[in-house]
Amino acid sequence: MLDYLKELNEVQREAVVRTEGPSLVIAGAGSGKTRVLTYRIAHLLKQGARPSNILALTFTNKAAREMKDRIGRVAGENVARYLWMGTFHSIFSRILRAEHETIGYPSNFTIYDSSDSKSLIKTIIKDFQLDDKTYKPNVVASRISMAKNNLITPMAYANSPEIRSADKNMRMPAISEIYKEYAKRCRLSGSMDFDDLLLITNLLFRDHEEILKKYQERFGYVLVDEYQDTNYSQYLIIKKLAAKHNNICVVGDDAQSIYSFRGARIENILNFKNDYPDHRVFKLEQNYRSTQTIVNAANSIIARNKKQIPKNVFSENALGKPIKILSALTDNEEGFLVAQEISQLQLRDHYQFEDFAILYRTNAQSRIFEESLRKRNIPYKIYGGLSFYQRKEIKDLLSYFRMTINPDDNEALKRIINYPARGIGQTTVGKLEVSAVSNETSIWRVLTALPEINHSQVNKGTATKLMGFVALIDRFQKLSQESDAFETAKTIAEQTGILKDLYNDKSPEGLSRHENIQELLNGIQEFSISAKEQGDPDKLENYLEDVALLTDQDNEKDEEKNKVTLMTVHSAKGLEFKNVFIVGMEENLFPSQRQGEKATQESLEEERRLFYVALTRAEENAWLSYANQRYRWGNLDFCTPSRFLEELDERYTEGQVPTGVSGRASAEQSNVSYSSPAQRFAQRQPSSSFKTRESQNILNKKLVSLKESGRAQDTFQGDDPGKIQAGMTVQHQRFGEGKVLKIEGIAPDLKATVFFRTTGQKQLLLKFAKLRIKS
DNA sequence: GCTCAGGGCATTTTT
């Protein structure tokens, strides 16, 4: 037997070696799914399949990269390189760029991220003179996204009575028009949003048989990871691509389908057997990750679900310790208990901090645990929040890159035409945009037609400024042709003045922004170097193709090691930790019920699966914690999982509506402070340095102005700002004594915004103020 | 371009 096959159990091995025909691999939690996928590909290669004939689709870059690395180790890196392996979006954008002529897009089309889409939708709503309180950009965006993921084109949307009447019921009959206009403007900007990458691929294959054929023939083997998370659009593409050779292998776990809110269809995996009658099923049922106790508890949660593929996930690991319940009266106490458990375990059983994870349902819940961990000096990291690529300074610079590569990109243009400030105000941009829309073209084209078309519309001074901007971008375009990505990027960062602008800002934020830009440039340098080594194209254009599809989970830093992990259950999927705390069990784990909505059978089952996912992240110990009296389950401390689950099942009755008032009432009676979900949500604060929201920049600007007028300092010294409370008398280096009015955003990295009033002075907003508590 | 007040609002998230 081949060496690598010895590392597999029997079912895994069968799933690996049965390479021909449709295969469905049901991979229970912790059952070695990645291992099967990678070995299967390695096996295909060993059997003589050409790497360029293998298509392997994943949902995240991280998954793709890990798999590629592992295959490289088994089959050789030179072979792994040529695999068509990547995320749905990256693979299809590659195909769309290759086939750009057929679909009528430039090959260098921009990929709009969600904030670009949202801002475009906002603009359209404004242009249509619709009320943006009725037409909420978020809602409109999700309707459009839903349509695209179900392959409903603007035309089909307009022609569907059901959809139109649903829109009417939501008092948004014009969504159809907005969708149409949105699609049009994307096209005029030479841009696609994330959903377009799938939708247009579908249309390409639907309308151009010869192209479909080409790819069908190319991809002799199609493999899909996390199949339960595919949406309709992805499902159809896969189906089409695999239709010729019929060698399709999908891997997934219906019990871990938790993404229906973003279009994932569990039906895709449940119906696989109907789509491919000659399929074979491989059930990976042995869990190698968790103790028996945890596996059994997790199983019993989803046992009542109707929609599922029957399986029997088991563990031969030790029985393990019972699942522990932490009950607390208040959320503060809950945080305290969790932190206490962690430090005890770390000291007593010599766990590393990285062995712990705290999982919650919503990001807003992280705060209390951050505070309690910080009090004990337990290092931690938070996932979720603003990604590196979403930060203002990064988006700004990337927008220059985008303009350089595709100047029709309106969203990028609007972002940077006056950043750094060059005296082109909103009014001017507005005029340009109106002109672009009425001429059915991009703002850039309007600009470059100056002064012929628009001479009358803007005054001479503005026109000069605009031409200056055009010249700048022109220069960058030439540069990008001649130089590699790094050279171009560096020059752009310098010549636009962005680098200098940030360098001059000595506030901590300015510093960190400057660092971020440096980091981005370093990344581009690495890209250029490795592209040269590999003989790949090394232009800015090529870098930009990748970067739109990257997220910050794609570059984890070493300094992030050995810290307790805080994240939502959703983002914990695919990860494992020795010790897992599932917190906020009292209600926040069940938002479908907390809103007072009736839980549907579907939502109920998904909530169960979510809990299943959470629990199966734990290898050795799991805790469930909750923080008020509303759901006090008697003496459940240190109970057995089954007892807990019985209790839980009572709550999981279909259609159960929470008695929102009773929680509050009982809390009042017992004189315990009750924190409602709304209140907790309200406490949401930017909780780490990675969460610099764009809108926070307004605050930052305020700081800068304060600083420039010599009225604020920028670092804390001495006292832990966490100890600073409203009402306290504090000493400020420059202003002397004053009273703290209000504090916002006490973050683990010791930053706070303090509203500060000194005698006879106006109220001051001090970010990162240098304060000393006066005792 | 800044400040201030008022009102609406508030899951889960990858690409």
Add this chain to the structure above:
DNA sequence: TGCCCTGAGC
């Protein structure tokens, strides 16, 4: 409860 956006006013 606080965040975030907007619009009025300077």
